[in-house]
Amino acid sequence: MTDQHIASAFDRDLEEIQAHLMKMGGMVEDAIREGAKSLKRRDEELADTVRKNDKKIDALDLQIQEECARVLALRQPIASDLRTVLTVMKVAANLERIGDYAKNMAKRTTVLVHMPPIDGASGAIKRMAGEAQSMLTDALDAYIRRDADLAHDVRQRDLEIDQMYNALFREFLTFMMEDPRNISSCMHLHFIAKNIERMGDHVTSIADQVIYLVTGEMPDEARPKGNAPNYEIPSSSETGAKG
């Protein structure tokens, strides 16, 4: 938009809204990173900050939804302009949801710091969260650059998150089997892992929106799916296997 010499009123409005969307994206990226960091460091204060910041993310979502509604009413965009505004609304809704999952991670952290730590779990979760955050960065980049290839790439990477989740799921089961005192903390950790996996789904949904915006068509299939998680309790011989 910025390289157009004569910008229409619609373009100016859109640019402002998109700036808010990118600001929101940055806040959500921070929430993922800080949420995982608070878990890793058992830092209740940081977890508290993440929880508080989610209110700001929600407020920004509401603001963006209202700005979009206003643009629809005032500028009455059609064709690709209309599609762009609707995409912004959907991307903001996805970001809001990802922010919720990050808040939830922080919420469970404040509980987990009072429980005995589970070997290696918070590090594995931090890596998983790191991957989700980097996917989000790229998905927002793909949106701004209208880069369908990058969006396709993001979709593919969701497989990795799914695989990381499946590996963790098996590990938590093993820990719980080994010692019932691990059950409570493993349930929380499992939920955190599941929520990061869901973040991946929402990032994928943003990537889908970008592809739709650029090509006019949704990606061929529903997003690629990794192997279904192995729902059986691992036998002791498999305990060391990562998935």
Add this chain to the structure above:
Amino acid sequence: MTDQHIASAFDRDLEEIQAHLMKMGGMVEDAIREGAKSLKRRDEELADTVRKNDKKIDALDLQIQEECARVLALRQPIASDLRTVLTVMKVAANLERIGDYAKNMAKRTTVLVHMPPIDGASGAIKRMAGEAQSMLTDALDAYIRRDADLAHDVRQRDLEIDQMYNALFREFLTFMMEDPRNISSCMHLHFIAKNIERMGDHVTSIADQVIYLVTGEMPDEARPKGNAPNYEIPSSSETGAKG
């Protein structure tokens, strides 16, 4: 809309879209009911049907989103008409998500039928799902009748779902502590319970939209929240307590 003698083109379009929205709502209600029934009866075939039907729900969501975009482009509604179209888009998105959770319940059912049953769990989940489904019925009713009071009532009832979830969470923990062979199935059952709790959140979000549509303002606070779940492992003396 139907009691207007001279309906505008916009009104006719909206009526058609709303009919699709209600059809989608009915399909999602069915998915919740049948998903819970498949779990209760350990009926893999029914679970399979629920999973397949979710594709139809997703397709209807896509259709509604497109119809709304088309109405925005063609009729360029403003003020309350615009707000209505945007509400329909959001309600459809919420329905799609609730459908996903019902599909997930069916997916886990196909795994759970091959595990030893947990006493009373599927019955409790069926009751919880029944409450979520009845809330949804009322939320959609509130939408069609533009009834903010009914919508407020729906919001309040989400507390009950939260309480049912908290009680189940404690029960599952107890089962897992008692016998590690219960861990795997309790993890699945716990996820199902959590997903129903999330259905409640999405129904609440539909109710919020209705209130916004009728009054022009979002409900005062974020939705009411029950007591935070008790994250501690219940001591044996509390085992019988329901939360």
